[in-house]
Amino acid sequence: MSVGLVTVTALLGAAVGALVGRAAPALARRFPAAARDPADADGSAHCHADAGARVGSGRNAHAAPIRRACGGGGPCGAGRVPPDVRAAVGTASAGVVGALVFGGLTVTLGPDPALPAFLLVAAGGLVLAAVDLTCRRLPDPLVAATAVAGGAGLVVAALVAGTPGRLGAALVGAVLSLAGYVTLALLPGSRLGFGDVKLAAVLGLPLGWSGWSPLCLGLLLPHLLQGIVVLTLLATRRVRRDTPLPFGPAILVGAWLSVLLA
Structure with a gap:
């Protein structure tokens, strides 16, 4: 494994993560929801661009009422920490996450022709995770852009490596994931x-491209991770049993870990 390649991609991931951290409030305003959630009567609706998302609307309908600085000067449950300090900490944290995500994929895949495709999907995932945590939604345009970038990257990788058959495996992975999650959603x-x-x-x-083991792990791990998060938040009394939580970050982290562990 080339240390230089890992270093370069980790730095790239840090830059992408930092940009995502800075842009999250703007993205939240860019994809506003059409309605507000009446349950947010305590004012937290002002903090979220997706308080009224429902199944079938292309939005993530279930996420935690966690107050965040969403920009625009609305009542966001302002705390004792100055907004500029919060923004700086959030940007730095997002940069660290980006470096870990990109670096981990590079260590696992090495100079594989598919590495750029995985990094493109990871970049889209960082954006989607930030928006989901901030505004409780997974906007269709961002999901579609991630799909196009990742799919195009895999097509190029298949042509470069001379393995067009792996594109079929990638499509099978997408179909099985879609079928499994549609069943769960209904x-x-x-x-x-x-x-x-x-x-x-x-x-x-990308999970189907990687093989059956990563695909199976990618379908299982998100639910395990979400369960751990829910139990932790319940134990610390941060949420109630009926508090809805975002699931997008768990799906993304589960997929990332599946590639690294399988």
């Missing part, structure tokens, strides 16, 4: 939104 009492379903289908492309 179950009674499900808290999955169709934004989650579409994101899972997009991530099924």
Whole structure:
């Protein structure tokens, strides 16, 4: 493994993450929701651009009422930390996450022709995670852009490596992910939104390309991770049992870990 390649991609990931951290409030305003959630009667609706998202609208319908600085000067549950300090900390944290994501993929894949495709999907995932955590939605345009970038990257990788058959495996992964998440979303009492379903289908492309083991892990790990998060938040009394939480970040982290561990 080339240390130089890992260093370059980690620095690239840090730059992408930092940009995402700075742009998250603007992205939140760029994709406003059509309605507000009546449950946000305590004023937290002012903090979220997706308080009224529902299944089938292309938005993530279920996410935590976590107050964040969304820009625009609205009542965002202002704390004792100055906004510029919060912004700087958020940007630095996003940069660290980006470096870990890109660096981890590079260590795992090495100089594989598919590495650029995986990094493109990772970049889109960083944006989607930031928007989902900030505004409780997974906008269709961002999900579609991630799908196009990742799919195009895999086509190029297949042509360069002379392995067009792996494109079929990638499509199978996307179809199986879509079918699995649609089934879960339609179950009674499900808290999955169709934004989650579409994101899972997009991530099924690189997971299917990687093989059956990463694909299976990618379908299982998000639910395990989300369960850990929910139990932790319940134990610390940060949420109630009926508090909806965003699932997009868990899908993304689960897919990333699946590539690294499988």
